[in-house]
Amino acid sequence: MDQPDRSKRPWRFSTFVYISSILCLLLAIFLLNFTTTDLYKIQTLRFTFTANRIYSYLQSLPKSKSETLNPESSSSSHCVLWMAPFLSSGGYSSEAWSYILSLHHHLKNPKFRITIEHHGDLESVEFWNGLAKETKELAIEMYKTQCRPNETIVVCHSEPGAWYPPLFETLPCPPTGYDDFLSVIGRTMFETDRVNQEHVERCNQMDHVWVPSEFHVSSFVQSGVDSSKVVKIVQPIDVDFFDPSKYKPLDLLEVGDLVLGSGVGKLGLGFVFLSVFKWEQRKGWDVLLKAYLREFSGNDNVALFLLTNAYHSDSDFGNKIVDFVEELNLDEPEDGYPLVYVIDKHIAQVDLPRLYKAADAFVLPTRGEGWGRPIVEAMAMSLPVIATNWSGPTEYLTEENSYPLVVDEMSEVQEGPFEGHQWAEPSVDKLRVLMRHVMSKPDEAKVKGNRGRDDMVKNFAPEVVAKVVADQIERIFDEKMKNMT
Numbered sequence: 001m002d003q004p005d006r007s008k009r010p011w012r013f014s015t016f017v018y019i020s021s022i023l024c025l026l027l028a029i030f031l032l033n034f035t036t037t038d039l040y041k042i043q044t045l046r047f048t049f050t051a052n053r054i055y056s057y058l059q060s061l062p063k064s065k066s067e068t069l070n071p072e073s074s075s076s077s078h079c080v081l082w083m084a085p086f087l088s089s090g091g092y093s094s095e096a097w098s099y100i101l102s103l104h105h106h107l108k109n110p111k112f113r114i115t116i117e118h119h120g121d122l123e124s125v126e127f128w129n130g131l132a133k134e135t136k137e138l139a140i141e142m143y144k145t146q147c148r149p150n151e152t153i154v155v156c157h158s159e160p161g162a163w164y165p166p167l168f169e170t171l172p173c174p175p176t177g178y179d180d181f182l183s184v185i186g187r188t189m190f191e192t193d194r195v196n197q198e199h200v201e202r203c204n205q206m207d208h209v210w211v212p213s214e215f216h217v218s219s220f221v222q223s224g225v226d227s228s229k230v231v232k233i234v235q236p237i238d239v240d241f242f243d244p245s246k247y248k249p250l251d252l253l254e255v256g257d258l259v260l261g262s263g264v265g266k267l268g269l270g271f272v273f274l275s276v277f278k279w280e281q282r283k284g285w286d287v288l289l290k291a292y293l294r295e296f297s298g299n300d301n302v303a304l305f306l307l308t309n310a311y312h313s314d315s316d317f318g319n320k321i322v323d324f325v326e327e328l329n330l331d332e333p334e335d336g337y338p339l340v341y342v343i344d345k346h347i348a349q350v351d352l353p354r355l356y357k358a359a360d361a362f363v364l365p366t367r368g369e370g371w372g373r374p375i376v377e378a379m380a381m382s383l384p385v386i387a388t389n390w391s392g393p394t395e396y397l398t399e400e401n402s403y404p405l406v407v408d409e410m411s412e413v414q415e416g417p418f419e420g421h422q423w424a425e426p427s428v429d430k431l432r433v434l435m436r437h438v439m440s441k442p443d444e445a446k447v448k449g450n451r452g453r454d455d456m457v458k459n460f461a462p463e464v465v466a467k468v469v470a471d472q473i474e475r476i477f478d479e480k481m482k483n484m485t
Contacts, residue, residue, distance in 0.1 A: 025038035079147030081181075083173040084157035085121035086139060089309075092120060094159045094373050095235050097135070099469060100436055102236045104138060107470050112153075112477065115145035119171045120158030127133035130348030137367040139468035149180045153476055155210075157187040160202035183207045183476050187217055187233070189370030191282060192393060192413060192421035195223035204229070205340060208476070211396035212371045215270050231472065234395060235371045236465035239457045240352050242380035249358035250351060251400070256305055256341035259318045260325065261298060269339070270301030271439045274359035274383075279308045279317060284365035284388065284426060289324060289340075291365070291431035307355065308341040317342045356381040360443065361438045365405055365431050368423040369393055377459065379452035384445035386434045390424040396460070401452040403438060406430045 014201055042253040084096030103114060114140065128136070132332050156163050156173035161187060174184050186206040188199075195203070203209045203225045210233040211220055221227045252269065273292070277283035285306070309319060323341065356362070361376035362385045369375070369392040376396065378385050387393050389404035398402045407424040438445045458464075 003324050051431050053304050069464070077148070077151050078153040079145070080112050080114050080116060080155060080473060081147060081152050081174075082114060082155045082157060083117045083171070083175075084155075084187075086116055087118045087123040088121040089124055089127040090121060091370060091373055093127070095371065098236045098238060098462070099157075099280035099465070100142070100284055101135070101138075101238065102466040103469060104142075106463040106466040110470070112473055113145055113147065114142055115147055116142045117171065117173075117175070119156075119173050120162040121170070126346050127349075128348065130350065132350055149176065150182060152181050152183045153183045153185065153473060155187055156206070160186065160188055160199040162253065163202050163205070179207060180439065182480055183474075186211055187211075189213075189392065190219065190418075191370055192418050192423050193219060193410070194372065194421055195220055195225065196418065196421075197224070200224040206235055208472075210472075213392050215391055215394050216370075217272070222461055230243040233469060233472065234460060234465060235373075235376070236316045236462045237376045237456050237460045239453070239461050242356070242377050244353075244357055244381045244453075247353045247357045250347075250354035252303075252305055252341065252343075252355075252358050255345055257318060259321050259340045259342050260293075260337040261303075263338035264339070269303045271303070272359045273304045273360075273361050273363050273435065274307070274356065274378070275363050276306070276307045276355075276378075277364060279310055279320075282367050282423065284367050286324065286363040287426055287431060288323065288363060289427045290328065292437060293325065293328070293330060293337060294428075295432040296338040296437055297333035299333075299340055300439075303339035303341060305341045305343060305359070307347065309344065311348075315344055317344055353381060356383055359383060360388065360442075361435075363431075363435065364388070365426040366391075366393075367411075367425065371395075378454060379449075380456045382446075382449040382453045384438050384449040385452060386431065386438065388426045389423055389424075396455065398455075401448060401455045403434045403448070403461045405434060 009271070031203070069433050073343050079192055082096065082100060085093040086096060086100075087093075091155040103110075121292070131139075154174040158173065160175060161167040162175055164174055174181050178184055184206055185208045185360050187210040188203070189212050192201075203220065204221065205274055206229060207227045208231055209220065209225060210231050211217055212233065212235050216233060217232050220230050253264065253271065274287060277285065279285065285308070288304075293306050306317070309315075321342070325337075330418050334347050334395065356378055359378075360383075362383045364372070364375060364385075364387045366372070368389045368390065369388075372387065375385055375387050375393055379402065385397075385402040386405055387397060387402065388407065393404075405426050408427040408430075409425050410422045411425045413419050413423060415419045
């Protein structure tokens with residue numbers, strides 16, 4: 001496949017744009033006194049992660065196109081600029097943080113330095129405030145690391161629409177175009193059976209494309225991405241942080257709002273199913289509610305907690321669920337519906353392990369996942385897991401460590417940017433059977449939950465994945481150095 005001409009770039013990084021934005025920000029703060037508003041907090045967060053970067057780029061851009069990496073320079077000059085949605089929630093953000101923290105804590109005698117840059121999504125003060133103090137300090141420290149572009153590998157950790165030139169408002173990745181840097185890596189994934197043509201072309205602009213599973217290696221190559229560029233790099237899970245022995249359960253009744261059922265009885269919540277997802281069709285919340293409401297009733301002493309947040313929708317999840325149940329035309333059991341609670345409050349990252357600790361099982365009948373972060377978090381917390389056996393989760397779900405949910409058939413995506421693609425339709429009937437089985441066989445479920453944690457520790461612990469990532473990066477540096485000698 002012919003390589004794109006990187007010299008024909010429609011947009012160049014402009015320090016003037018950044019300097020102007022900072023001046024406007026300072027003027028707005030001074031004149032309008034946004035000292036107590038969310039706008040002020042967000043702008044302050046942006047300023048913290050922008051001012052130093054302007055200076056860094058001004059000082060380090062090559063003086064000429066012929067300036068290249070000095071092959072005799074120390075490896076300490078080698079640098080990785082990792083660009084991702086570090087200041088916002090979501091899958092790419094959590095995954096990027098998992099890599100950065102893994103490399104920072106477990107890479108001995110590193111041969112390269114790391115600097116980070118927010119990119120690919122809007123900043124969230126709420127998310128930033130929920131990070132651990134040590135993580136915030138590391139973020140600021142890494143952000144201040146200055147690197148020369150021509151001695152830097154850039155990792156664009158986001159969906160390809162954010163890559164240079166971006167299709168929406170965000171700092172481009174790589175910031176000044178492809179040919180100013182030593183090498184450029186795209187880290188991305190898709191939840192459907194293919195990659196659309198626009199994104200295939202963007203992937204082929206990259207020197208390397210990192211994907212999280214064998215499923216993605218296959219779907220990317222079959223879609224037209226150059227097979228020589230595609231590399232499987234699994235996602236780490238912080239098994240030390242997500243360690244069930246370290247936490248007491250979160251009080252679910254304090255954070256959850258009752259949507260269905262008559263409330264907690266004398267026996268308490270009973271068996272608790274937990275699901276964590278964005279409110280979108282892909283996550284299979286409709287499949288989950290169908291299975292749960294058809295299988296259980298108020299007499300079963302069971303509860304379902306849904307931790308969710310809006311995704312291109314409003315946040316009135318309780319009414320959405322009630323309306324959905326009415327559309328199902330279910331006959332309400334004589335003893336009433338089983339309990340359904342919604343948690344739509346922000347749960348800080350530091351409190352997530354306590355949330356999993358409060359559940360007896362995790363369930364997510366998703367139609368497609370890039371990786372499935374909540375699934376591996378639940379497995380690391382030794383929870384028995386029921387999840388759809390398709391897409392990203394096939395990299396780690398087995399009959400021994402979980403309850404893989406059978407796919408009935410493939411269906412066509414009906415709307416959105418991936419309209420016409422295919423994804424899974426998990427079986428409602430098989431989900432009913434699995435949920436009842438997990439509830440009825442707690443000893444077996446516990447064994448599988450413990451095996452799930454063991455597999456997370458063995459295959460996806462930070463120190464394991466950090467070595468894989470570091471080896472890939474060092475190999476690229478070594479190849480570049482050899483080509484110059």
